[in-house]
Amino acid sequence: MSSAYQYYAITLLVYFGVNTIACWGLNLQYGIAGVLNFAFILFQSLGAYIASVLSLGPAEGSTFQTYVLGATLPFPVPWLVATAAGGLLALAVAAFALRPARRDFQAMVMLVVSIIAAILVVTEPSWFNGQRGLAAVPKPFVDHFSGGLIQYGWFYVAMTGGVCLLVYWFVHRMTGSPWGLRLRAMRENAEALSSLGVNVKAESVKVYVVGGAMAALSGAVLVQFIGGWSPGSWTINETFLYFVAIIVGGAGNNAGVVLGAALVLGLFQEALRYLPAFGYAGLAESIQFMALGVLILAFLWWRPGGLIPERRRTYRAPRRPAPGGPT
Amino acid sequence: MSAGPAATPGPAALAVADLRVTYGGVHAVDGATFEVPEGRLTGLIGPNGAGKSTVLAVIAGGRRPSGGRVVLNGQDIAGWPAHRVARRGVIRTFQLSSEFAHLTVLENLIVAAPEQRGAGFGGALLGKRYWRAQQAQIVARADRLLDEFQLGPSRNLYAGELSGGQKRLVEIMRGLMAGPSLLLLDEPLAGVNPSLRLVVESHLIRLRDQGLTMIMVEHELPTVERCCDSVVVMARGRVLAEGSMAQLRKDQEVIDAYLVG
Amino acid sequence: MPGLGFGLVTAAILTLGSVGFSLQFGVSNIFNLAYGDVMTVGAFAAYLVNTVGHASIWLGMAAGAVAGSAASTAINTFVYRPFLRRGTALFAMVMVSLAVGTILENGIQAIAGPSYRGYRVTPEKSLHLLGMLLTARQLTVMAIAVACMTALHVILRYTRIGRAMRATAANAELARSCGVGTGRVTTLAWAVSGALCGTSGVALALNLASFNFTVGSSFLLVVVASAVFGSVGQPYGAMAGALVIGVASELAAIVSPSLKQVVAFVLLAIILLVRPNGLWPGTYLQKMEMAAR
Numbered sequence: 002m003s004s005a006y007q008y009y010a011i012t013l014l015v016y017f018g019v020n021t022i023a024c025w026g027l028n029l030q031y032g033i034a035g036v037l038n039f040a041f042i043l044f045q046s047l048g049a050y051i052a053s054v055l056s057l058g059p060a061e062g063s064t065f066q067t068y069v070l071g072a073t074l075p076f077p078v079p080w081l082v083a084t085a086a087g088g089l090l091a092l093a094v095a096a097f098a099l100r101p102a103r104r105d106f107q108a109m110v111m112l113v114v115s116i117i118a119a120i121l122v123v124t125e126p127s128w129f130n131g132q133r134g135l136a137a138v139p140k141p142f143v144d145h146f147s148g149g150l151i152q153y154g155w156f157y158v159a160m161t162g163g164v165c166l167l168v169y170w171f172v173h174r175m176t177g178s179p180w181g182l183r184l185r186a187m188r189e190n191a192e193a194l195s196s197l198g199v200n201v202k203a204e205s206v207k208v209y210v211v212g213g214a215m216a217a218l219s220g221a222v223l224v225q226f227i228g229g230w231s232p233g234s235w236t237i238n239e240t241f242l243y244f245v246a247i248i249v250g251g252a253g254n255n256a257g258v259v260l261g262a263a264l265v266l267g268l269f270q271e272a273l274r275y276l277p278a279f280g281y282a283g284l285a286e287s288i289q290f291m292a293l294g295v296l297i298l299a300f301l302w303w304r305p306g307g308l309i310p311e312r313r314r315t316y317r318a319p320r321r322p323a324p325g326g327p328t
Numbered sequence: 329m330s331a332g333p334a335a336t337p338g339p340a341a342l343a344v345a346d347l348r349v350t351y352g353g354v355h356a357v358d359g360a361t362f363e364v365p366e367g368r369l370t371g372l373i374g375p376n377g378a379g380k381s382t383v384l385a386v387i388a389g390g391r392r393p394s395g396g397r398v399v400l401n402g403q404d405i406a407g408w409p410a411h412r413v414a415r416r417g418v419i420r421t422f423q424l425s426s427e428f429a430h431l432t433v434l435e436n437l438i439v440a441a442p443e444q445r446g447a448g449f450g451g452a453l454l455g456k457r458y459w460r461a462q463q464a465q466i467v468a469r470a471d472r473l474l475d476e477f478q479l480g481p482s483r484n485l486y487a488g489e490l491s492g493g494q495k496r497l498v499e500i501m502r503g504l505m506a507g508p509s510l511l512l513l514d515e516p517l518a519g520v521n522p523s524l525r526l527v528v529e530s531h532l533i534r535l536r537d538q539g540l541t542m543i544m545v546e547h548e549l550p551t552v553e554r555c556c557d558s559v560v561v562m563a564r565g566r567v568l569a570e571g572s573m574a575q576l577r578k579d580q581e582v583i584d585a586y587l588v589g
Numbered sequence: 590m591p592g593l594g595f596g597l598v599t600a601a602i603l604t605l606g607s608v609g610f611s612l613q614f615g616v617s618n619i620f621n622l623a624y625g626d627v628m629t630v631g632a633f634a635a636y637l638v639n640t641v642g643h644a645s646i647w648l649g650m651a652a653g654a655v656a657g658s659a660a661s662t663a664i665n666t667f668v669y670r671p672f673l674r675r676g677t678a679l680f681a682m683v684m685v686s687l688a689v690g691t692i693l694e695n696g697i698q699a700i701a702g703p704s705y706r707g708y709r710v711t712p713e714k715s716l717h718l719l720g721m722l723l724t725a726r727q728l729t730v731m732a733i734a735v736a737c738m739t740a741l742h743v744i745l746r747y748t749r750i751g752r753a754m755r756a757t758a759a760n761a762e763l764a765r766s767c768g769v770g771t772g773r774v775t776t777l778a779w780a781v782s783g784a785l786c787g788t789s790g791v792a793l794a795l796n797l798a799s800f801n802f803t804v805g806s807s808f809l810l811v812v813v814a815s816a817v818f819g820s821v822g823q824p825y826g827a828m829a830g831a832l833v834i835g836v837a838s839e840l841a842a843i844v845s846p847s848l849k850q851v852v853a854f855v856l857l858a859i860i861l862l863v864r865p866n867g868l869w870p871g872t873y874l875q876k877m878e879m880a881a882r
Binding site for chain 3: 035037039097100101103104105106108109110112113114116117120121123124241244248283284287288290291293294295297298301302305
């Protein structure tokens with residue numbers, strides 16, 4: 002396989018892995034717990050920014066960009082700190098965004114937060130270099146690879162795959178547990194769950210923090226592959242795309258959202274590349290987003306469960322002794 | 329079917345004093361005062377708009393009162409959030425169906441069990457080995473309850489797919505799974521077919537005999553007569569009278585406000 | 590104080606926008622995230638009438654009102670109402686309205702292109718009025734806003750259909766059981782609020798030197814902020830919210846232009862923390878609790 006094709010495959014795979022991690026995070030928040038996190042992309046961005054500044058080295062050493070917290074921390078510390086930062090930001094946002102009782106209200110507030118954050122990052126270049134964003138973010142272990150970019154690329158794919166496995170282990174364990182069941186009950190009827198003794202607000206905050214941390218991790222993994230991050234990478238459109246992936250794939254089903262990530266974020270996005278260029282630049286993209294809007298409406302109307310809906314869980318009834326006599 | 333032991337009522341499990349709930353200029357509850365004796369099934373009846381469901385909502389913590397007190401075992405719980413009141417053993421069912429629709433009937437029950445090892449974030453992280461045994465016990469308990477209420481075959485159906493009456497039963501069972509010391513039932517038998525009604529009523533009486541304190545908002549007077557030890561009549565946000573059905577039938581005020589109209 | 594003048598103009602535009610938004614929430618209990626894009630539809634309808642049709646901008650504004658009304662009514666009739674009738678959960682409706690907004694916005698972009706346009710209007714001198722600097726056009730916009738609000742007040746208070754709208758907003762089920770034709774009332778409410786939406790879109794575009802397909806959607810969150818501030822669902826609250834946020838954001842813009850939107854959002858966050866139901870919570874408190882189910 003020629004190196005161009007290989008590099009293309011590597012890129013697709015890394016993006017797929019990153020999107021899978023992100024979708025699992027959003028699925029935990031929205032598909033399972035019913036929390037409409039319209040600020041989702043904000044957390045992925047924070048993870049990307051934090052991982053970047055912690056790998057770029059001190060800002061004073063750079064001639065073309067300014068940022069906070071410059072350091073050159075060894076791998077995997079930037080990723081770990083990025084994940085923690087995502088959780089902390091989620092805690093801060095949850096403090097007021099989860100105050101209203103109505104979930105659509107909460108979603109509005111989160112949307113607002115993500116927009117303000119974007120405005121602030123652009124107007125404060127000292128944070129993350131403003132509109133131009135960060136560039137030349139170093140890749141971990143790249144010096145060890147004398148074989149060139151392709152060999153390193155496959156290594157990065159393997160690393161991404163490793164993180165995916167870890168995240169899958171975590172997500173699978175949590176959603177199959179009584180806590181997962183509690184979150185699903187919260188999604189169905191938070192008031193009723195409250196009346197059974199569960200502190201619904203606290204559980205919402207927990208799931209928001211966990212999802213935020215996962216989103217941040219996905220950002221960290223992505224940024225060190227693509228090498229840069231700017232405000233253009235994180236608009237409402239990106240959050241919208243993740244929601245489409247989850248709804249189409251199957252909200253509430255971890256396998257379903259992987260399919261959604263592959264189809265919507267992978268196939269659909271890539272298909273755009275192969276269409277003959279028509280109209281002015283950007284026309285194809287607007288038609289693409291219109292199609293996505295129609296797709297969401299179609300799925301919400303005809304198949305709200307998605308392609309692979311949440312599966313029904315049956316619990317084995319413990320064997321009961323027959324009334325008298327041998328079993 | 330007479331309504332249980334006719335002895336004088338014991339200590340009050342719950343006392344509502346001068347409760348007021350006002351919103352948007354409407355006095356939904358306008359100075360309600362009554363007591364609920366321990367280990368008895370108290371009926372709460374009255375015409376539409378009397379404030380009965382609002383009183384239950386305030387007791388259960390879903391609603392803030394504008395004034396008055398709700399004393400549970402000597403402590404004023406008025407204004408407490410719902411989950412805190414529930415932790416004290418006060419569990420309620422709702423007037424509008426509030427089952428967890430996209431969870432199976434069994435899941436509706438097991439999610440209500442208190443003190444679950446795997447239900448917290450940390451416990452879930454520790455994995456199946458930590459919580460599996462306890463969950464099996466909870467599942468067994470839920471299955472027994474399902475059999476008692478004759479809903480065993482619906483175990484793995486989504487609760488949203490059940491009939492209206494079956495949903496009410498699921499809510500009652502779900503409330504029971506939470507291990508209440510005071511159970512608030514808001515029209516629990518609405519939509520339940522007549523044959524099942526008597527079964528459920530006998531369950532309620534059995535629970536009462538086992539010592540569970542209950543308040544039941546009900547419209548069907550025969551049910552109230554059969555199950556309730558005493559009855560509180562409300563109208564226009566106030567308590568009109570308290571007593572047994574026999575006593576109330578003789579009370580002119582009650583007759584004017586409710587039993588006739 | 591020039592800032593105050595700008596503030597009042599913004600407040601006028603915001604009043605038209607947020608009252609319409611509030612009305613829609615009042616009757617249908619949903620956040621219409623496509624509202625901003627309907628504003629854009631109004632702005633472009635006026636553009637067509639004004640530039641292509643060579644008509645005055647005020648005729649364009651009327652066209653914008655009609656376009657906004659038609660678009661809003663169509664969206665409600667063909668998308669929102671069917672989904673609501675089906676029993677779609679309220680939080681899922683946000684996704685529905687987001688999808689509609691996306692389709693609309695990208696549709697406008699596809700047709701109109703990304704370039705910025707401006708209305709054909711003669712340049713004006715600013716007049717000095719009570720220490721504020723305003724053009725005749727800005728004063729007219731403010732007058733239109735006041736006229737619309739007065740008309741709305743009269744409709745809501747004194748006409749049968751207005752009372753029916755208020756009844757439906759307070760308690761749709763109760764209204765239905767009293768014989769109020771809630772379906773027709775809702776459609777009318779969407780038509781009226783859609784007209785306000787379209788008008789505010791034109792006013793917004795008129796107030797900017799130039800605009801493109803994002804003009805409405807970028808204003809949406811300020812509209813939501815002021816509607817929520819005044820208790821979403823309460824038109825009079827929305828008017829108060831518009832005044833507060835309109836003036837505050839323009840005063841903040843004097844300090845720094847980027848603060849304009851941030852101030853609106855900060856006010857939104859504060860009101861949510863302190864009084865989550867807004868300034869004017871009333872009977873609609875019930876609706877909040879029902880929706881939380």
